[in-house]
Amino acid sequence: MSAGNNGKSVAEEFREYAEILLDRDSEFDGDPSGDPPLLASDYRRALYAVLALAPQLERTRTGPVSDGEAEAYRLGGAAMxxxxHIAIGEAWAPRRLAAREHRRHIGRPGRPEITDEPDEGS
Structure with a gap:
């Protein structure tokens, strides 16, 4: 993967950009003035893109690659x-969605995140 102007990979640049947008959108929840940085349709489009991912074997070396090496690389990509996909499914687990009235959004991983507060009967 090639590096951008500041030495970061393209993936690192996009991840940083996405985190900035998510942070701005979280801040908007606390102070909703003007247009939101992200709309529900933007979230859906991004999630559909992630859910559509499939492992692809990209040449990362110039020498020959054995069938076993290619399969190991493919399986590693598939596992990631x-x-x-599991992380998205867990974030949208029915128990979390059913507890919406007890959920508050605080931030992203590395900072306080979505907190599921248990019902008094739980």
């Missing part, structure tokens, strides 16, 4: 994509 599976982890992303």
């Amino acid at each position: 994509i599976d982890r992303m």
Whole structure:
């Protein structure tokens, strides 16, 4: 993966950009003035893009690659994509969605995150 002007990879640049937008959108929840940085349709479009990911074997070396190496690389990519899909599924778990009235949004991982407050009967 190539590096941008500041030495970061393209993926790192996009991740940073997405985190900035998510932070701005979280801040908007606390002080909703003007247009929101992200709309529900923007979230859907991004999530559909992640859910559509499939492992692709990209040439990362110039020498020959054995079938076993290619398969190991493909399986590693598939495992990472599976982890992303599972993370989305867990974030949208029915128990979390059912507890909307007890949920408050605070921020993103690395900072306080969505908190599920248990019902008194839980």
